Amino acid sequence: xxxxxxxxxxxxxxxxxxxxxxxxxxxxxxxxxxxxxxxxxxxxxxxxxxxxxxxxxxxxxxxxxxxxxxxxxxxxxxxxxxxxxxxxxxxxxxxxxxxxxxxxxxxxxxxxxxxxxxxxxxxxxxxxxxxxxxxxxxxxxxxxxxxxxxxxxxxxxxxxxxxxxxxxxxxxxxxxxxxxxxxxxxxxxxxxxxxxxxxxxxxxxxxxxxxxxxxxxxxxxxxxxxxxxxxxxxxxxxxxxxxxxxxxxxxxxxxxxxxxxxxxxxxxxxxxxxxxxxxxxxxxxxxxx
Numbered sequence: 001x002x003x004x005x006x007x008x009x010x011x012x013x014x015x016x017x018x019x020x021x022x023x024x025x026x027x028x029x030x031x032x033x034x035x036x037x038x039x040x041x042x043x044x045x046x047x048x049x050x051x052x053x054x055x056x057x058x059x060x061x062x063x064x065x066x067x068x069x070x071x072x073x074x075x076x077x078x079x080x081x082x083x084x085x086x087x088x089x090x091x092x093x094x095x096x097x098x099x100x101x102x103x104x105x106x107x108x109x110x111x112x113x114x115x116x117x118x119x120x121x122x123x124x125x126x127x128x129x130x131x132x133x134x135x136x137x138x139x140x141x142x143x144x145x146x147x148x149x150x151x152x153x154x155x156x157x158x159x160x161x162x163x164x165x166x167x168x169x170x171x172x173x174x175x176x177x178x179x180x181x182x183x184x185x186x187x188x189x190x191x192x193x194x195x196x197x198x199x200x201x202x203x204x205x206x207x208x209x210x211x212x213x214x215x216x217x218x219x220x221x222x223x224x225x226x227x228x229x230x231x232x233x234x235x236x237x238x239x240x241x242x243x244x245x246x247x248x249x250x251x252x253x254x255x256x257x258x259x260x261x262x263x264x265x266x267x268x269x270x271x272x273x274x275x276x277x278x279x280x281x282x283x284x285x286x287x288x289x
């Protein structure tokens with residue numbers, strides 16, 4: 001093992017410090033929100049809560065967990081995330097596999113069109129009219145189909161497929177496997193790291209869906225969590241409801257913080273199970289033999 005020079009050691013320590021600082025900027029706000037959701041409203045109003053609950057209480061969570069509309073929004077999120085991720089993965093894998101094959105003669109022109117969509121986004125009004133013309137306005141499918149494929153994720157999967165040894169496909173063809181069988185039985189089992197990584201990207205995207213819900217959904221029963229959180233934050237009466245004129249163990253700020261944690265917790269719990277695949281997928285394409 002080669003010994004690191006003084007400059008390399010200092011550079012590595014500098015990188016650790018920078019990455020730690022960046023991590024804290026992302027982690028501490030979440031800890032602050034969690035602390036507010038678990039603190040007494042009097043301590044929150046007095047700005048005494050920072051990164052640890054003061055006068056610990058679960059009153060805010062008891063209130064929000066009793067809200068039927070919040071659970072309905074959670075159900076919408078779960079369905080959209082599950083169905084949307086499967087739908088997006090299916091389209092992405094099919095298209096990426098086709099674009100990775102040399103037999104597909106117009107693959108370069110198709111890739112050029114895909115990259116074009118990364119640079120130029122569709123204008124809002126034609127986009128809205130297109131979805132309306134397809135009959136998906138105020139439909140659960142308006143939260144899934146328009147977000148069906150990400151050009152960035154497609155490029156990642158296509159690059160991974162291109163790096164697989166060509167001999168694998170040739171051997172499968174000699175054994176009588178057609179393209180679909182080769183993809184399902186050989187290529188996909190070898191692609192678990194990239195599939196887990198891209199699947200996590202899609203799942204987070206669908207779970208945090210906001211723009212499409214704001215643009216296409218008017219029925220309150222189809223609101224996802226993000227729209228419901230916005231409704232709670234903009235209108236405090238919505239989250240507080242009709243309460244008697246007495247001292248309560250919660251206030252709008254603690255309830256809003258509890259709702260935010262309620263929406264973030266599922267992704268936080270799922271991420272550790274996919275972390276090993278995510279780390280492997282983050283280095284895809286970095287080494288080429």
